[in-house]
Amino acid sequence: xxxxxxxxxxxxxxxxxxxxxxxxxxxxxxxxxxxxxxxxxxxxxxxxxxxxxxxxxxxxxxxxxxxxxxxxxxxxxxxxxxxxxxxxxxxxxxxxxxxxxxxxxxxxxxxxxxxxxxxxxxxxxxxxxxxxxxxxxxxxxxxxxxxxxxxxxxxxxxxxxxxxxxxxxxxxxxxxxxxxxxxxxxxxxxxxxxxxxxxxxxxxxxxxxxxxxxxxxxxxxxxxxxxxxxxxxxxxxxxxxxxxxxxxxxxxxxxxxxxxxxxxxxxxxxxxxxxxxxxxxxxxxxxxxxxx
Amino acid sequence: xxxxxxxxxxxxxxxxxxxxxxxxxxxxxxxxxxxxxxxxxxxxxxxxxxxxxxxxxxxxxxxxxxxxxxxxxxxxxxxxxxxxxxxxxxxxxxxxxxxxxxxxxxxxxxxxxxxxxxxxxxxxxxxxxxxxxxxxxxxxxxxxxxxxxxxxxxxxxxxx
Numbered sequence: 001x002x003x004x005x006x007x008x009x010x011x012x013x014x015x016x017x018x019x020x021x022x023x024x025x026x027x028x029x030x031x032x033x034x035x036x037x038x039x040x041x042x043x044x045x046x047x048x049x050x051x052x053x054x055x056x057x058x059x060x061x062x063x064x065x066x067x068x069x070x071x072x073x074x075x076x077x078x079x080x081x082x083x084x085x086x087x088x089x090x091x092x093x094x095x096x097x098x099x100x101x102x103x104x105x106x107x108x109x110x111x112x113x114x115x116x117x118x119x120x121x122x123x124x125x126x127x128x129x130x131x132x133x134x135x136x137x138x139x140x141x142x143x144x145x146x147x148x149x150x151x152x153x154x155x156x157x158x159x160x161x162x163x164x165x166x167x168x169x170x171x172x173x174x175x176x177x178x179x180x181x182x183x184x185x186x187x188x189x190x191x192x193x194x195x196x197x198x199x200x201x202x203x204x205x206x207x208x209x210x211x212x213x214x215x216x217x218x219x220x221x222x223x224x225x226x227x228x229x230x231x232x233x234x235x236x237x238x239x240x241x242x243x244x245x246x247x248x249x250x251x252x253x254x255x256x257x258x259x260x261x262x263x264x265x266x267x268x269x270x271x272x273x274x275x276x277x278x279x280x281x282x283x284x285x286x287x288x289x290x291x292x
Numbered sequence: 293x294x295x296x297x298x299x300x301x302x303x304x305x306x307x308x309x310x311x312x313x314x315x316x317x318x319x320x321x322x323x324x325x326x327x328x329x330x331x332x333x334x335x336x337x338x339x340x341x342x343x344x345x346x347x348x349x350x351x352x353x354x355x356x357x358x359x360x361x362x363x364x365x366x367x368x369x370x371x372x373x374x375x376x377x378x379x380x381x382x383x384x385x386x387x388x389x390x391x392x393x394x395x396x397x398x399x400x401x402x403x404x405x406x407x408x409x410x411x412x413x414x415x416x417x418x419x420x421x422x423x424x425x426x427x428x429x430x431x432x433x434x435x436x437x438x439x440x441x442x443x444x445x446x447x448x449x450x451x452x
Contacts, residue, residue, distance in 0.1 A: 001337045008315035038357040039338035104428025109351040191427040
């Protein structure tokens with residue numbers, strides 16, 4: 001119940017942190033909020049020999065908001081900072097709605113968006129939200145940087161496209177269409193527990209309230225965020241009706257392959273996913289229509 | 293591996309401490325074993341139970357999910373600092389006593405640190421908001437109702 005020995009280095013700058021990671025590779029872990037890494041180290045499921053603390057790097061915790069262009073969020077931005085940011089709540093109501101579902105207040109005071117995405121827990125909310133918002137992720141190493149779409153970043157349970165010498169440093173979110181509405185909802189055994197099923201939905205309408213774009217992404221029902229955009233694309237080009245939403249939910253239900261757990265069987269997860277897809281799309285459509 | 297040792301300076305309840313810590317020492321263990329401030333309790337050691345909650349620069353956090361070395365230069369508040377210098381209970385401590393908000397008391401320090409910070413931020417909470425704020429602290433004795441009652445009473449007393 002205590003971590004195995006390791007060497008601790010507090011990085012003084014991003015360049016310093018990346019140089020250390022390049023030097024130590026897979027032996028080293030970045031320490032951001034520590035809300036996933038520290039439990040696994042306390043249980044000795046993770047035994048990094050070097051911990052590179054990136055909490056002191058101020059440039060990684062900045063939020064650059066824009067109503068018309070991309071919004072950029074530094075990877076070490078804490079959930080609580082996002083929760084308190086009125087601009088984030090206004091421009092990305094999907095994030096505002098998802099944040100209270102993430103663990104508990106004490107965890108959100110420390111946990112960071114970049115650490116969460118890099119950890120890639122299949123039940124986690126932000127990976128699904130980042131896919132739904134079509135985020136781009138900035139991955140930097142000591143020698144180069146690249147941008148990866150959130151939909152390409154997650155490769156499996158706790159597995160991402162991050163290479164041994166890279167850090168996720170920034171999350172870039174395109175501005176949502178003005179005529180869009182979103183909804184996040186989740187079922188868990190208790191408030192703050194891991195999601196049995198979570199869903200992020202977003203509907204965009206044109207001036208005739210016809211659907212021009214729709215996103216539907218689940219968490220908790222697969223090895224990584226499950227994008228059911230293909231099922232939802234049935235709504236595009238039409239005025240969204242209850243029947244059409246039911247058809248999408250039924251189709252999404254068939255396309256997901258939940259694993260089941262001690263808290264919920266796979267059948268139950270599939271059932272709940274359909275119900276929640278229906279509710280979330282209905283709410284997102286209403287919000288888009290009513291300009292909320 | 294040889295021990296990786298760091299010198300740290302931090303304040304706990306307003307008192308400055310210097311420590312020499314191994315990098316893997318958890319903040320919870322540093323408080324309890326090095327500083328002998330055993331009011332911070334250790335339950336699950338993986339961030340679920342909330343018993344070890346302390347304030348880091350005024351914000352409630354799990355001290356079992358932080359390294360002592362990470363607290364360097366920061367201000368920590370623990371249950372030992374909650375009573376006034378004269379020994380008077382914090383209004384929430386008094387309300388917990390009045391409402392029988394604890395039985396075994398193991399979870400209580402974490403709950404007091406979480407909920408006093410919550411009341412500082414939200415002076416007039418609804419019962420639902422109190423339950424949400426309390427959701428990260430497990431209590432196996434009380435069933436929570438008496439704790440919720442205590443927080444509501446403390447909020448009312450602190451407003452008047």
